[in-house]
Amino acid sequence: KAGVTQTPRYLIKTRGQQVTLSCSPISGHRSVSWYQQTPGQGLQFLFEYFSETQRNKGNFPGRFSGRQFSNSRSEMNVSTLELGDSALYLCASSSAGIGTGELFFGEGSRLTVL
Amino acid sequence: AQSVTQLGSHVSVSEGALVLLRCNYSSSVPPYLFWYVQYPNQGLQLLLKYTTGATLVKGINGFEAEFKKSETSFHLTKPSAHMSDAAEYFCAVTTNTGNQFYFGTGTSLTVIP
Numbered sequence: 001k002a003g004v005t006q007t008p009r010y011l012i013k014t015r016g017q018q019v020t021l022s023c024s025p026i027s028g029h030r031s032v033s034w035y036q037q038t039p040g041q042g043l044q045f046l047f048e049y050f051s052e053t054q055r056n057k058g059n060f061p062g063r064f065s066g067r068q069f070s071n072s073r074s075e076m077n078v079s080t081l082e083l084g085d086s087a088l089y090l091c092a093s094s095s096a097g098i099g100t101g102e103l104f105f106g107e108g109s110r111l112t113v114l
Numbered sequence: 115a116q117s118v119t120q121l122g123s124h125v126s127v128s129e130g131a132l133v134l135l136r137c138n139y140s141s142s143v144p145p146y147l148f149w150y151v152q153y154p155n156q157g158l159q160l161l162l163k164y165t166t167g168a169t170l171v172k173g174i175n176g177f178e179a180e181f182k183k184s185e186t187s188f189h190l191t192k193p194s195a196h197m198s199d200a201a202e203y204f205c206a207v208t209t210n211t212g213n214q215f216y217f218g219t220g221t222s223l224t225v226i227p
Contacts, residue, residue: 043217056213056214098214099213101148101206101215103150103158107157
């Protein structure tokens, strides 16, 4: 069974640009959740999508958005990038959602903002 | 509100020694508790979880954790450390409403040969 795939693995952007990250979940999983990992703030929950609907949301500004497609693949978008957005962005898939805690993580997309 | 506190951002143990990683939670409702491990340049992997039932939970790679409600703790242990256990370990909490997922700040485990 293929795992969670995130693309791209590494990217560099400049302040003010926008970025789109992609996450392909494990086949059959309908929940995709996103997390930001930084040395200073640790792992923070961004949002969860389940069957194309945003089900839960963390405490991030509106510059962070996402969507989920009918095949459960999800994208995360960050607009008007700031230096502080430099981070490892992880997505996780689950069959039932974050409430079960059985999350399967991808290897992450490392974003550097210059 | 829920939160998770991991005591000790860095823990070093000798190979073969006991591993003890501490986690305390605060939750206004019965929590679901988890330990995840992250190896360098990889995503997180679930080690074990507690939802209901038996308070001593066994996970992969010989790890176990005990849910102690009176102490609001969920410490991770392993009787004998291996070099391959060197990684970052995260405690996490959610509830059965599952509308948020909170991670601790992580504990980096070093195993000394």
